[in-house]
Amino acid sequence: MKLYEVFIRSRRGLDHKHTGSLHAENPQQALEYARDIYTRRSEGISIWVVNSSDIVASQESDCESFYDPHDDKPYRHAAHYQLPDEVNNM
Amino acid sequence: MSVEVKSEQEVVFQKRIDAEEKIEPKDWMPEKYRQTLIRQMSQHAHSEVIGMQPEGNWLTRAPTLHRKCILLAKVQDEGGHGLYLYSAAETLGISRDELVKALHDGVAKYASIFNYPALTWADIGAIGWLVDGAAIVNQISLQRTSYGPYARSMVRICKEESFHQRQGYQIMMTLTQGSHEQKAMAQDALDRFWWPSLMMFGPHDAESAHSAQSMKWKIKRQSNDELRQKFIDQSVKQADVIGLKIPDPALKWNTDRGHYDIGEIDWSEFARVIKGDGPCNRQRLQHHNRIHAEGAWVRDAVAAYEAKHKQRSTKAA
Ligand SMILES: [Fe+2]
Ligand SMILES: [Fe+2]
Ligand SMILES: [Fe+2]
Numbered sequence: 001m002k003l004y005e006v007f008i009r010s011r012r013g014l015d016h017k018h019t020g021s022l023h024a025e026n027p028q029q030a031l032e033y034a035r036d037i038y039t040r041r042s043e044g045i046s047i048w049v050v051n052s053s054d055i056v057a058s059q060e061s062d063c064e065s066f067y068d069p070h071d072d073k074p075y076r077h078a079a080h081y082q083l084p085d086e087v088n089n090m
Numbered sequence: 091m092s093v094e095v096k097s098e099q100e101v102v103f104q105k106r107i108d109a110e111e112k113i114e115p116k117d118w119m120p121e122k123y124r125q126t127l128i129r130q131m132s133q134h135a136h137s138e139v140i141g142m143q144p145e146g147n148w149l150t151r152a153p154t155l156h157r158k159c160i161l162l163a164k165v166q167d168e169g170g171h172g173l174y175l176y177s178a179a180e181t182l183g184i185s186r187d188e189l190v191k192a193l194h195d196g197v198a199k200y201a202s203i204f205n206y207p208a209l210t211w212a213d214i215g216a217i218g219w220l221v222d223g224a225a226i227v228n229q230i231s232l233q234r235t236s237y238g239p240y241a242r243s244m245v246r247i248c249k250e251e252s253f254h255q256r257q258g259y260q261i262m263m264t265l266t267q268g269s270h271e272q273k274a275m276a277q278d279a280l281d282r283f284w285w286p287s288l289m290m291f292g293p294h295d296a297e298s299a300h301s302a303q304s305m306k307w308k309i310k311r312q313s314n315d316e317l318r319q320k321f322i323d324q325s326v327k328q329a330d331v332i333g334l335k336i337p338d339p340a341l342k343w344n345t346d347r348g349h350y351d352i353g354e355i356d357w358s359e360f361a362r363v364i365k366g367d368g369p370c371n372r373q374r375l376q377h378h379n380r381i382h383a384e385g386a387w388v389r390d391a392v393a394a395y396e397a398k399h400k401q402r403s404t405k406a407a
Contacts, residue, residue: 012114013111013242046116073163075163075257078252082260083260087259090255090256
């Protein structure tokens with residue numbers, strides 16, 4: 001059987017969040033299993049299932065090349081700009 | 091008055107909205123709700139992208155390397171905002187190609203403010219402070235819009251916007267602490283950007299064509315005039331702190347209302363710019379068209395690379 005990743009939207013307005021995985025023969029079955037396994041206590045109102053093998057993931061070891069350039073850009077943050085107290089809530 | 095017969099689906103839909111629940115992509119929704127959202131979200135997306143042009147104009151002429159880095163980071167954010175919004179609009183069943191074509195055909199609009207040129211470095215300050223400032227007031231309100239993907243992209247965008255207004259204000263503040271000429275340059279930028287910024291909120295409530303239905307569907311959460319007032323009240327104080335003067339002789343604190351009163355907005359200018367006769371309308375669209383066409387080889391190359399890759403992996407198998 002294939003491995004599926006399960007994503008659940010717990011409430012309208014919120015993003016689907018990864019909840020866990022399960023084995024199933026096909027997507028429809030995976031959806032039903034996900035309902036049985038992950039939403040027994042009304043944890044969600046919408047479920048996505050995705051073949052685990054379809055997920056393309058970055059690796060921890062990619063970190064340097066992926067994220068390194070961010071460390072020297074403090075000006076992307078609001079706190080970098082010092083303003084007078086009266087208007088600092090901007 | 092005609093009696094509206096509502097389908098059961100429509101009743102459920104409106105109940106959901108009345109209960110402050112979000113509408114999600116796979117829910118049933120009235121066709122008009124879908125169309126209104128496509129119009130508004132794509133207009134918003136186009137604004138983010140076209141808005142990169144006046145600021146991009148100063149990337150190579152920023153006064154210091156540090157200022158250049160900041161401006162580059164901001165323009166990059168705006169491109170990202172366009173992407174979030176196009177993607178969210180696509181959940182309504184319209185394609186990116188259709189959205190871009192509507193822009194190029196002049197069917198879809200973008201915020202009229204971006205049809206004004208950025209003539210001086212102070213304009214970059216005024217744009218961040220006032221234009222992003224006005225956009226943030228609007229976007230904070232839209233975090234509570236009824237369509238889930240739109241609301242969520244607003245939350246993300248608001249987080250990223252936080253530095254845009256501050257960097258603009260800081261440019262203005264620095265100029266006002268400089269030479270006589272620098273201070274005059276800051277005042278001149280405020281003079282030119284003040285009224286167009288107020289127009290960003292759209293016509294007065296009484297004249298606003300789409301407002302009533304959009305409020306009922308909670309696509310809009312606050313009226314144009316409410317949002318504009320909020321922006322005016324905050325900006326007057328901000329101008330005062332750095333010694334700049336709002337270019338409106340009628341501006342006056344109204345004790346009864348607890349808000350500032352302003353002079354009459356020149357709506358004929360607004361209508362003219364919306365219609366296509368602003369200072370830079372043609373240039374903005376031409377530029378977008380040209381860059382889109384010139385970028386075709388990149389899209390082609392990506393497709394060709396993918397095709398080749400597929401071919402190779404079938405051969406190997
Ligand atoms: Fe923006
Ligand atoms: Fe933006
Ligand atoms: Fe911005």
